[in-house]
Amino acid sequence: MSDYEVSDDEYYYDDEEMMDGTQDDDEYDEMDMDDDYNDYNDDFKVDTVPKKKSYEIDYESLSQADVEELMKQDVEHIVGITGVEECAAAILLRHSSWNKERLIEKYMDNPTGLLVEAGVTVPEQPEPTTSGSRAHSVSASSPSTKRSTRSSSKILSSFVPSSRNSSSKVSSSTTGSSSTRTSSTLMKRLSPDPSPTNSNEPFTCPICFDDSTDLKPMALDCGHMSCSGCWQAYITSKIRDEAEHCIRCMAEGCQIVSPDSFVKKVLTSCGDSSMMGVDVEANKIAWSRFQELLARNFVASVPSLKFCPYPSCTNTVKCTDAALKSSLTTIVPTVSCGARGIPGLEKSSGEESGNNNKNSKSKGTSGGSGTSSSILANKEHKFCFGCPIEADHRPVVCAIAKMWLKKCEDDSETANWIKSNTKECSQCQSTIEKNGGCNHMTCKKCKHEFCWVCMGPWSEHGTQWYSCNRYDEKAGVDARDAQSKSRASLERYLHYYNRWANHEQSAKLSVDLYAKTEKKMEDMQLTSELTWIEVQFMKKAVEEVEKCRMTLKWTYSMAYYLAPGNQKELFEDNQRDLEKAVEDLSELLEGPIEPEDIPNLRQKVTDKTVYVQKRNEIVLDDTAKGFHEGRWKWNVPVEGFEDDEAGFDA
Amino acid sequence: MDARLRRVNKEISDCKNDKTSNITLELVDNSPFHLKGSFPGPEGTPYEGGNFEVDITIPDAYPFQPVKMKFITKVYHPNISSASGAICLDILKDAWSPVLTLKSTLISLQSLLCSPEPNDPQDAEVAKHYTTSKASFDETAAYWTQIYAGGPGPKASLKGDNIKDKDNKKGKGGMMDEIAMAGLEKAHVEQFESLGFPKAKVIDVLKRLNYRGANVSSISEDRIVEELLK
Ligand SMILES: [Zn+2]
Ligand SMILES: [Zn+2]
Numbered sequence: 060m061s062d063y064e065v066s067d068d069e070y071y072y073d074d075e076e077m078m079d080g081t082q083d084d085d086e087y088d089e090m091d092m093d094d095d096y097n098d099y100n101d102d103f104k105v106d107t108v109p110k111k112k113s114y115e116i117d118y119e120s121l122s123q124a125d126v127e128e129l130m131k132q133d134v135e136h137i138v139g140i141t142g143v144e145e146c147a148a149a150i151l152l153r154h155s156s157w158n159k160e161r162l163i164e165k166y167m168d169n170p171t172g173l174l175v176e177a178g179v180t181v182p183e184q185p186e187p188t189t190s191g192s193r194a195h196s197v198s199a200s201s202p203s204t205k206r207s208t209r210s211s212s213k214i215l216s217s218f219v220p221s222s223r224n225s226s227s228k229v230s231s232s233t234t235g236s237s238s239t240r241t242s243s244t245l246m247k248r249l250s251p252d253p254s255p256t257n258s259n260e261p262f263t264c265p266i267c268f269d270d271s272t273d274l275k276p277m278a279l280d281c282g283h284m285s286c287s288g289c290w291q292a293y294i295t296s297k298i299r300d301e302a303e304h305c306i307r308c309m310a311e312g313c314q315i316v317s318p319d320s321f322v323k324k325v326l327t328s329c330g331d332s333s334m335m336g337v338d339v340e341a342n343k344i345a346w347s348r349f350q351e352l353l354a355r356n357f358v359a360s361v362p363s364l365k366f367c368p369y370p371s372c373t374n375t376v377k378c379t380d381a382a383l384k385s386s387l388t389t390i391v392p393t394v395s396c397g398a399r400g401i402p403g404l405e406k407s408s409g410e411e412s413g414n415n416n417k418n419s420k421s422k423g424t425s426g427g428s429g430t431s432s433s434i435l436a437n438k439e440h441k442f443c444f445g446c447p448i449e450a451d452h453r454p455v456v457c458a459i460a461k462m463w464l465k466k467c468e469d470d471s472e473t474a475n476w477i478k479s480n481t482k483e484c485s486q487c488q489s490t491i492e493k494n495g496g497c498n499h500m501t502c503k504k505c506k507h508e509f510c511w512v513c514m515g516p517w518s519e520h521g522t523q524w525y526s527c528n529r530y531d532e533k534a535g536v537d538a539r540d541a542q543s544k545s546r547a548s549l550e551r552y553l554h555y556y557n558r559w560a561n562h563e564q565s566a567k568l569s570v571d572l573y574a575k576t577e578k579k580m581e582d583m584q585l586t587s588e589l590t591w592i593e594v595q596f597m598k599k600a601v602e603e604v605e606k607c608r609m610t611l612k613w614t615y616s617m618a619y620y621l622a623p624g625n626q627k628e629l630f631e632d633n634q635r636d637l638e639k640a641v642e643d644l645s646e647l648l649e650g651p652i653e654p655e656d657i658p659n660l661r662q663k664v665t666d667k668t669v670y671v672q673k674r675n676e677i678v679l680d681d682t683a684k685g686f687h688e689g690r691w692k693w694n695v696p697v698e699g700f701e702d703d704e705a706g707f708d709a
Numbered sequence: 710m711d712a713r714l715r716r717v718n719k720e721i722s723d724c725k726n727d728k729t730s731n732i733t734l735e736l737v738d739n740s741p742f743h744l745k746g747s748f749p750g751p752e753g754t755p756y757e758g759g760n761f762e763v764d765i766t767i768p769d770a771y772p773f774q775p776v777k778m779k780f781i782t783k784v785y786h787p788n789i790s791s792a793s794g795a796i797c798l799d800i801l802k803d804a805w806s807p808v809l810t811l812k813s814t815l816i817s818l819q820s821l822l823c824s825p826e827p828n829d830p831q832d833a834e835v836a837k838h839y840t841t842s843k844a845s846f847d848e849t850a851a852y853w854t855q856i857y858a859g860g861p862g863p864k865a866s867l868k869g870d871n872i873k874d875k876d877n878k879k880g881k882g883g884m885m886d887e888i889a890m891a892g893l894e895k896a897h898v899e900q901f902e903s904l905g906f907p908k909a910k911v912i913d914v915l916k917r918l919n920y921r922g923a924n925v926s927s928i929s930e931d932r933i934v935e936e937l938l939k
């Protein structure tokens with residue numbers, strides 16, 4: 060929005076231009092741009108009441124700070140019950156995948172066992188400790204009592220991996236024997252002097268072999284010392300190279316996990332630049348990445364939370380309705396994290412950019428509309444809470460979308476020829492390339508008008524009769540022998556696939572259409588009296604077409620699996636009406652614009668956009684209600700649905 | 710000085726000064742971050758008498774990330790790829806610790822030769838051989854050691870049917886016996902060869918089916934012919 064200048068009063072609408080007659084009289088100012096703009100978009104909305112639609116679900120966007128707050132609450136809960144310190148509680152929670160009940164149960168049963176297993180405390184062989192008492196002394200900051208024991212041989216012998224044996228790949232005897240043999244010298248180095256400051260013997264770091272006097276030795280509770288530079292390099296590498304938040308001691312086989320406070324201390328103590336070349340900036344990045352990893356670990360453990368899958372976005376969506384897998388047969392949980400844009404694609408100046416929304420906690424419902432001059436760079440972070448298949452596969456549920464894509468993958472070779480971008484004119488056989496989203500093709504050579512999808516003459520696709528969406532199931536029923544049956548089944552599949560792929564391709568081509576449209580909008584401003592904001596109807600229409608093509612695309616996967624009957628016919632009626640409306644609008648957008656015709660065109664496009672929106676609404680709404688009511692019946696068993704309907708044709 | 714370079718230099722010089730371990734480290738292409746290590750095969754194993762060379766690459770994040778190692782010398786071992794020399798060993802992966810050194814890691818490889826872990830194989834065919842007929846495996850491993858690592862060859866105590874052939878071809882210069890390399894019995898290979906199948910194919914099929922030891926009685930000849938006809 061930075062690349063144009065407009066005076067304030069140009070942002071008003073004349074009453075006559077308002078589609079629904081409402082008018083927002085607030086004076087426009089820079090900060091309100093977005094609200095204003097949304098009001099503008101609302102003009103196109105069929106529903107003027109902002110209530111939740113049947114195909115929308117409730118969810119909440121959380122910033123990383125919000126997630127950290129949730130984590131803190133859990134940590135405090137555990138501290139309150141067990142009495143361990145916060146850092147220890149956090150490690151215990153991560154160790155238990157944030158299952159508080161199981162953690163508490165295990166802790167009550169055997170606190171020492173759990174603390175050792177989680178890497179909070181060093182296993183101690185003798186003196187069976189009384190439960191609970193030691194737990195309170197768990198701390199990263201007071202290792203003094205343990206220092207006296209840690210150089211003893213019994214601790215060293217405990218380095219031979221014990222608790223990791225189960226997961227360790229190669230026999231522990233191999234590693235064990237080699238480590239006891241080889242590390243004896245190392246362990247001597249590693250087992251630190253109980254009090255390095257009092258000792259005459261200077262500290263030599265067992266990792267970097269440095270023995271400078273200005274080294275700063277550091278150790279976890281286990282007492283395995285190494286210099287602060289090595290700790291920094293080690294922790295940074297774990298975080299950066301392995302995306303690991305569970306950072307164990309560097310000593311071989313030592314299971315002690317670095318508490319968050321230790322990681323922070325290491326990464327933020329930047330005084331000594333003598334050894335490993337302290338990189339303050341790298342440490343900073345590592346520390347913030349560490350916090351993100353902790354949040355991700357938490358989010359991954361809680362079924363009602365999902366991390367936003369968009370690159371370098373750190374927002375989380377909370378959706379309680381979609382937490383259970385069984386809910387995915389009745390809803391399509393399309394959500395949005397609240398942020399917009401993708402780094403690198405963003406327009407440079409002045410725009411609200413995706414990742415800066417970290418601190419905004421916004422309630423939302425899906426289905427918001429894009430509201431920026433740079434249409435693609437500022438897309439909202441929409442995704443499906445139930446599956447990674449596609450950001451928005453409404454109206455079909457995850458299981459259908461998944462089945463369909465699997466089928467397309469399996470049959471890709473047979474269907475490949477359809478995917479191609481070129482076809483031959485059915486009249487003169489010259490090659491025709493599709494370069495826009497519209498299905499109404501006109502051969503450049505012979506001027507033959509035909510439908511890209513079915514290759515039939517376009518004249519048959521006129522206003523009354525539009526049967527391009529419906530497969531004639533009868534033809535399949537008539538098939539007698541096995542060969543024609545299998546051909547019929549392939550043809551049936553191709554019918555749906557063809558239309559599915561066509562809408563997908565058309566939606567992809569809308570990138571070009573956007574560019575063309577922006578150009579047209581600029582031209583319009585030059586050749587007519589219209590202001591920038593007044594030519595927005597073009598962009599809005601393109602957006603709507605793209606959106607509806609995505610709906611249409613998925614309706615074909617749905618229709619493919621719908622059992623024949625009344626419900627399917629109603630579904631296909633709605634599908635046909637939407638498709639017809641979309642093709643009409645699409646054609647209008649791709650046609651040439653005569654300057655004298657602009658007011659007329661504007662009226663037509665605006666009307667059709669409203670109509671298309673209404674048709675889309677009907678498809679989405681009716682399909683969603685159908686899922687909710689369990690109205691849809693399938694011709695194959697679908698995951699999660701009871702296959703009570705007999706007579707699947709294999 | 711760069712901490713990684715200091716550490717690697719120290720490791721190399723420590724290794725040079727240590728005359729007792731028999732572990733050697735030398736630079737490749739004059740880079741301290743690409744090395745060649747070697748160690749003798751452990752006594753009392755089929756690898757005894759051989760010298761095993763290992764390609765060593767020091768990653769940028771060393772020692773905080775594990776060193777990369779693979780065998781240059783071909784080894785017949787369940788946890789080492791007989792084709793590429795890739796090694797399956799926990800300390801080269803998630804069990805790596807920055808306190809481990811090049812020398813200690815090479816010693817771990819040496820002890821891996823002593824104690825194979827066939828349940829977590831790198832080379833499935835070799836692992837099958839190991840689990841079904843240990844004696845035959847030892848013989849093949851010793852033969853590989855002889856051919857590739859300059860070992861003395863299978864011991865008299867491990868004498869099998871084809872030991873005479875091996876004796877004839879003893880030494881590195883000798884011709885390789887493909888049947889012994891595959892750990893198969895000469896008589897078995899000849900039996901199917903006489904049916905008119907090419908030798909290489911017979912070896913391949915018998916190897917794949919693990920036609921060794923107790924398995925010989927459980928795999929029917931028809932089954933083998935069936936495989937040979939594929
Ligand atoms: Zn150090
Ligand atoms: Zn330790």
Ligand SMILES: [Zn+2]
Nearest residue numbers: 367372396440
């Ligand atoms: Zn996001």
Ligand SMILES: [Zn+2]
Nearest residue numbers: 443445446457
């Ligand atoms: Zn989904």
Ligand SMILES: [Zn+2]
Nearest residue numbers: 484487502505
């Ligand atoms: Zn034509």
Ligand SMILES: [Zn+2]
Nearest residue numbers: 510512513527
């Ligand atoms: Zn058509």
